[in-house]
Amino acid sequence: MDHFQLKNGVLHAEDIPLSQIAEEVGTPVYVYSRATLERHARVFREGLKDAGKVHLAFAVKANPNLAVLRILANQGYGADVVSGGELQRALAAGMKAEDIVFSGVGKSREELTLGLDQGIGQFNLESEEEGVMLAEIAASRGEKASATLRVNPDVDAGTHAKISTGKKENKFGVAIDVAPAIFARLSQLDGLDLRGVAVHIGSQLQSLDPLETCYARMGELVAQLRGAGHTVTHVDLGGGLGVPYKPEDNPPSPAEYGAMVARVTRDWDVTLMFEPGRVIAGNSGVMITRVIRIKPGLGSDFVIVDAAMNDLMRPAIYDAWHDFEAVEPSGETMTASIVGPICESSDIFAKERVVDRLETDDLGIFRTAGAYGATMANTYNSRPLVPEVLVDGDRYAVVAERIEPATIMAAEHVPDWLK
Numbered sequence: 519m520d521h522f523q524l525k526n527g528v529l530h531a532e533d534i535p536l537s538q539i540a541e542e543v544g545t546p547v548y549v550y551s552r553a554t555l556e557r558h559a560r561v562f563r564e565g566l567k568d569a570g571k572v573h574l575a576f577a578v579k580a581n582p583n584l585a586v587l588r589i590l591a592n593q594g595y596g597a598d599v600v601s602g603g604e605l606q607r608a609l610a611a612g613m614k615a616e617d618i619v620f621s622g623v624g625k626s627r628e629e630l631t632l633g634l635d636q637g638i639g640q641f642n643l644e645s646e647e648e649g650v651m652l653a654e655i656a657a658s659r660g661e662k663a664s665a666t667l668r669v670n671p672d673v674d675a676g677t678h679a680k681i682s683t684g685k686k687e688n689k690f691g692v693a694i695d696v697a698p699a700i701f702a703r704l705s706q707l708d709g710l711d712l713r714g715v716a717v718h719i720g721s722q723l724q725s726l727d728p729l730e731t732c733y734a735r736m737g738e739l740v741a742q743l744r745g746a747g748h749t750v751t752h753v754d755l756g757g758g759l760g761v762p763y764k765p766e767d768n769p770p771s772p773a774e775y776g777a778m779v780a781r782v783t784r785d786w787d788v789t790l791m792f793e794p795g796r797v798i799a800g801n802s803g804v805m806i807t808r809v810i811r812i813k814p815g816l817g818s819d820f821v822i823v824d825a826a827m828n829d830l831m832r833p834a835i836y837d838a839w840h841d842f843e844a845v846e847p848s849g850e851t852m853t854a855s856i857v858g859p860i861c862e863s864s865d866i867f868a869k870e871r872v873v874d875r876l877e878t879d880d881l882g883i884f885r886t887a888g889a890y891g892a893t894m895a896n897t898y899n900s901r902p903l904v905p906e907v908l909v910d911g912d913r914y915a916v917v918a919e920r921i922e923p924a925t926i927m928a929a930e931h932v933p934d935w936l937k
C-alpha cells in the first residue's frame with residue numbers, strides 16, 4: 519500500500535497534488551512519501567516479530583537520500599553500506615555507527631580504515647583476502663573488527679540475471695563448501711572478531727523458495743561451524759524481497775517472509791540481521807515527467823517525455839517495467855511507446871503499452887521509482903541531475919536539488935596548455 523492516490527481527479531502524494539510539485543519544482547522530479555516509507559519500515563519489522571533478536575539495516579544503495587535515511591534512522595533502522603560514500607551518508611543522516619554493516623566485494627584499504635575509524639558495527643567479508651587485510655589494519659591499531667563471512671550458497675534466486683548474486687559463478691562471498699575452512703583460518707587472526715556468517719542471493723525475489731533453500735543451507739553451516747568449536751552469534755540474511763511493479767505481480771509479503779524466517783531459523787540462537795532495500799523504498803517513490811510532444815510512429819505513437827534513461831535507468835538496463843499513469847487521467851487510454859529525449863534506442867520506458875491518454879504538456883508518473891531510481895541517475899547527454907522531493911502530509915521539501923550542467927561544468931577544467 520502506498521500514498522500516491524487519485525483525489526478529485528488528480529494524483530496526489532499524500533495531501534499534495536503532484537501537479538503542484540511539477541509546477542513549483544519542475545520536471546522530471548522524484549517524489550517520496552514519508553508515510554509510505556514509515557509504513558513499509560514498520561510492516562517489515564512487524565513481519566519479523568517471531569524471529570527473535572533482529573537487527574535491521576536499510577540497504578542504502580536503494581535510496582541514499584539523506585532525508586530518506588533520516589526517516590529510516592528514526593524508525594530504528596541501521597544501514598547496510600557498500601562504499602565509503604554510503605557510510606558517510608548513513609552517519610550524516612543520524613544512523614548510529616554500531617548499527618552500520620559494511621558489505622561489498624571490493625572494500626578498499628581506505629574504506630576498511632574509514633569503517634574502523636567510525637567504529638561501525640560489522641564488516642561483511644567477501645573473501646579470505648579481505649579478512650586478512652581488515653585483520654592487519656585492525657591489529658595495527660590494537661583493535662578487533664567485528665565481522666561475518668559472506669557465503670555464496672549457490673542458489674538460483676530466480677530473478678533477473680543482472681541482479682542475481684548467490685550463484686557460484688557470481689563474484690559475491692565465498693563458496694559454501696570452502697566457507698568452514700576459511701572461517702577457521704580467519705577466526706585465528708588477532709584483528710578480527712569473526713562472529714557469524716552473511717548471505718544475499720539477489721534482488722526483486724518473487725518467491726520464498728530460493729530464500730528458504732538458502733537459509734536452510736546457512737543453518738547447516740552454522741551447525742557445522744559450531745561443531746568445529748566456533749562461536750556464531752550473528753547471521754545476516756541479506757535483503758532481496760521483491761515488490762509489485764505491475765498490478766498482477768504478487769511477491770511474498772513481509773509477513774509471509776517473516777513467518778518463513780522464524781520457522782527456518784527457530785533453533786539458531788543468533789541475532790538475525792536483515793538488509794532490505796527495495797521492499798522499503800520501492801513503492802514509496804514515483805517520478806513525475808511532462809510530455810514534450812507526441813510523434814507518430816509505425817505501430818503506435820511515441821510519447822516523448824522529459825524524463826530519460828539517465829533519470830531512471832531500470833527499463834534500459836534490466837528491461838524493467840514501471841507503471842505509467844497520467845497525473846490527471848481523462849479516463850481514455852491510448853497505445854503508445856513512452857520514450858525519453860536521449861539519443862539511444864534503449865531510452866524507452868514502455869513499448870507499445872496501453873496507457874492513460876496524454877497530450878503535449880500533460881504530466882505522467884512512473885511508479886515504484888523509490889528504490890534504485892534517483893540513486894542510479896546520471897547526467898548523460900549533459901542533462902541535469904534529477905531532483906528529489908519528500909512529501910509529509912500537506913507539506914513538501916526539495917530534499918535533493920536539480921544539479922544543472924553549469925554546476926557540473928564548473929568542476930571541469932580545460933588545461934592552460936590547450937588554450
Ligand code: LLP
Pocket residue numbers: 577580598621622681683718720721722756757758759793794795796797832836889890
Ligand atoms: N544486501 C546486499 C548485499 C545487496 O547486494 C543488496 C542489493 C541488498 C542488500 C538490497 O537488496 P533489495 O532488498 O533492495 O533487493 N539496481 C538493481 C538492484 C541491485 C541490487 C543490488 N544489491 C535494480 O534496480 O533492480
